[in-house]
Amino acid sequence: MAENVNQNASAVVEHLRAWNSKAVEEVIEFHGETTIVVHHTLLRSVALECRDALQFNLLSDATCVDRYPVEPRFELQYHLTSIPNRTKIRLRTRVPGDQPNVDSLVPVWLGAGWLEREIFDLMGINFNDHPDLRRILLPDDWKGHPLRKDYPVEGFRDIPATYLPGLKK
Amino acid sequence: MVPTQYYLVLSAILFGLGAVAFVFKRNIITIFMSIELMLNAVNLAFVAFSQAFGKVEGQVFVLFVIVVAAAEAAVGLGIIILIQRNRQSLNIEKVNLLKL
Amino acid sequence: MTTSVETATGVKKTMVLNMGPQHPSTHGVLRILLELDGETVLKAVPDVGYLHTGIEKSCEDKTYSQATTLTDRMDYLNPLGNNLVYALAVEKLLGLEVPKRAQYIRVMMVELQRISSHLVWLGTHAIDLGAMSVFLYCFREREEILKLFELFAGQRMMTSYIRIGGVALEPPAGWRDRVGKFLGMMPSRIDEYEALLTENRIWMARTKGVGVIKLEDAIAYSMTGPTLRAAGLAYDNRKVFPYSSYEEFDFSVPTRTDSDCFARYMLRIAEMRESLKIVKQAMEKISDSGPIKSEAAGIIPPQREKMKTEMEALIYHFKIFTEGFSPAPGEAYVTIESPRGELGCFIASDGSAKPLRCHFRSPSFINLQALPMIVEGQIIADVVACIGTIDIVLGDVDR
Amino acid sequence: MIAFLQQYAFWIITIVKIALLLFIVLTVNAYLTWFERKAVAHIQSRWGPHRVGPHGLLQPAADGLKFLFKEDVTPAGVDRFVYYLAPFLSLMLSLTALAVIPFAPNPLPFKILGEHVYLWITNPDIGLLILFAITALSVYGIALAGWASNSKYSLMGGLRSSAQMISYELALTMSVVGVLLMANTFSLQSIIEQQANAKWGVGFLGWNIIAWTHQGLFFPQIIGFICFFTSAIAETNRAPFDLPEAESELVAGFHTEYSSFKFAMFFIAEYTAMITVSCLATILFFGGWLSPFASTPFWHFTYYIPSITLIPFGLWVIYDGLKYETIFGKLILPAIGFAMFAIGGALIALPAVNDYIQPIFWFTAKIFVFLFFYVWARGTLPRLRYDQLMNVGWKLLLPVSIANVIVTAGVVIARSYR
């Protein structure tokens, strides 16, 4: 099965390259998983192409990795599944830490709504055109974004907030 | 044994209070209730006469009055709901569309 | 938060009802703001996060094997499934092969877990609709499954039984009899629930045609699991992307097409029967002896006996439990079929002994976001039925 | 002194009867909760209360104490007067309804203060109408409680219940009109007595549910009964029609904000209403205190059923008590069992008393069956949705019961022309 998935995935990469030569920045193969790195400005159009032309109808997951202090520090991961083709790929886009803005994928997959809200809540990445971008897991008045690497595991407790970086929000 | 007059006086008092409520209350529902009170006062007089004369006609009239009151309540409360919906108030003063 | 619809005249005709976070039928601490017109729901806004425990953040501060115990606490009706998806992800990251015997044991345990989860679902859903007895019947049988877990793992709920590289313990003596007894009992018990509900007029009136989700909506909202299958698409990770040797098992993926609460009820009943079949096959496949963990020095703790005789084993043991192991940098994403849908685990490693990022795709969280679409326009009693059949676990939603 | 007592004998006896009836009804209520919990528990394959006293028999007392001593919370923003009035109103009305129910035909075999003592508080000619009048008022308790609590769940519960009770009152009233047409009276006692002349003297054939009488009139009121009992369950807000307090939707409906004794009042009112409705079903459709057996000499042995049932039951209680786990149970249960056994034996030995308890036994036995039915439905059925409930009331029960009235009227007219 695994090889089969991989073959499909390479076809996907070829299709995307043929569709737009700038779409695919990098392709990573690791343990049978194909990661397609795209530029964050092209994310939504690539996603649309994946959904419409390549039948990736299910957005399985969306999450974010904070590679602080590497810059661009945020790596958004979109796990796509094509139910008809039995294929999985991962779309990755790198977002800079100073102005984490990226186009929302809600117009492509409605299911991205809460996933992106979660990323916004815990990582502090803004999604343009998101219909309802509010904190979801944490209280509305929470300060900071806990899944960032510069946010301590035990929270800020009694440390005055002004002494800590990344707390402007 | 209760003299007939006692019932009639009670009926008159209730009717009078109903009239007072009708004039002084501002809430449409309460005004409507005061009408019901007046009808009740009349019913009391009917039953008292019926029992005094030993004839049941009075009670039959009471039944008719009750039926009319029920019909009136259904329509009247429907109208009240409409008023509330359109005017956002149950105050009789606010229902003044026809007032110059 | 805008929750009230004001009509053009600036007239408020509706009532906002705060359903939850403490409410008998929100299955935990879910809060839904309902805007009602009479009993009709105009707008529903789910509000989650009351049970947020920051498990993903905590994982980043634990070694890979320590984080296993955290996964138990996410979806508290499916701890073994959570263990499994985490173990599979770490194994993928390490490129580790798990012995067949351990895989079959994993399958058996996860399927038992699926039955128990569906039992809790059926019971709570039934009590939401007022059928009190079914609730207690379901918990009676769930108790049997929990006893089996206790037998296998020494724990009833938070078993942490499935570990990286295999399972924690050798199956106990006499387990075949116990599981066999359960398998013998369960089909008639499922018939019992069906006798109380399936053809009950009130039950049908409450569930048929209620909470219909169109297939394209379900896919667009990324809904998976029974909710998607009840809409007519046979998407099941066990069949589509088999893991843990599921391809060797003979079972079918039940689907329904009407996609209402009744369909989801019938579907889960059918799934319980399928799971029983899988447990039976797994029992036959599990040999009486053989390894339950893969052999990988420095990753899998050595056997107790070896530790007492071999210096090397003792050193590995010490190293594993003090500093852990460090997979190569990279990412792994694994999905399995949990009772609620596609349960995913994404782990990013930066080459250290602790995960750089550990993210769980929890099916309840993603299925729940379609709730407003399902309930708007229905009446308040149906909201309860819809929440019930989406089958959310708030521990899974909030993590 | 005696002369004074005799002058006001009627009033004194009535007050004593009211006090006794209240005592009995409240005790029965308490044990009805015990019975319900036990029965539902056994339906659901669990034990139910079994900690306080042997078989949990003292549980009602413990519950009562708990209700008395719990903190009485009054939420902020309630309309105090109405908030306190509502539970009183509920309780008072449901207890008042019992006043017109006749429990047995014969007065006590001895006179007290020179007066016959009948087993009813009052027995007016329009007993049934009075019952319906009281039922009609009982909606206020719930509606006002819902309104006064200043809570949205309560308000919705109150609104639901007032709509539900008004709707089902119609079906309830219409469904008994068939019986009234056949009996030609509003008096509950006369309705029972009319059911006595059964075909071939076989008791149960004469009951209105079968209605096969000497006169050859055969028109079973089964449809009437089904409509009646269904609406009665809805009228008493019990499962599967317990919408006003549907705990999965409205938390606890109209009594969400009530605690401690005020909650207990609603509770008692609900159970008393169950008893009243069961009494009414028994009287209207199941021959009240009439024995189901024929009164011919061959069937004379059935006169001993009330007393004989006590003997094996007493023996069983003794047996059960001896193997009970706790010392208290070992002592108290055999004592109860022996008392039952002895009473049973004594009753057989005293034919006069045995004759006297016949009607009371059959009446309570039938009531018990209906109470069990209530509990059974609660343990088995899911809850209807609100709109479905209204549909059942208006579109099913009301037309069917009206049709039943029309057909019954036709049958009664046909009989009068024969």
Added chain:
Amino acid sequence: MSPVLLIFFVLAGLAVLGALSLVLQKHPIHSALSLIVVMVCLAGLYLLMGAEFVAAVQIIVYGGAIMVLFIFVIMLLNAGAEERTDFSKLAKIAGLPLALALTASIAAAVVKPDPGVPAVTQVVIPNATEKISSMLFNEFVYPFELTSFLILVAILGALVLAQREKK
């Protein structure tokens, strides 16, 4: 004072108090409760007179249906306490005296001893219920049928009034 007279005075007093409270209470629910008290007292008085059937109907229809409808509507509209507004000057100045005058004149008219009216209101009419029904269905059958028509019209009217406009 005979017990009957005592009961009369208790019930009559309660009824008057209820009616007064209807006037004086600010909140419509309290007014409605007062009205229910009046109605129940009147039913008691009917019983006292021996008009059992009317008493029962009074409670069932007035108490159990009409007033429940009132309370239902008050709950539904969530009507608050009455607001005081400056109302008609005429009513303010002349309302109370006129109402009192009305009461007094009616009372005076009925209290005036009339040889035609029997002094005591407690004639026991045998089989009153039966007589009422036979009268309803014989002499008054057309009015009776008319009332059923009236009720039907009222139901339809209420339906039409309360229905939301379809969008």
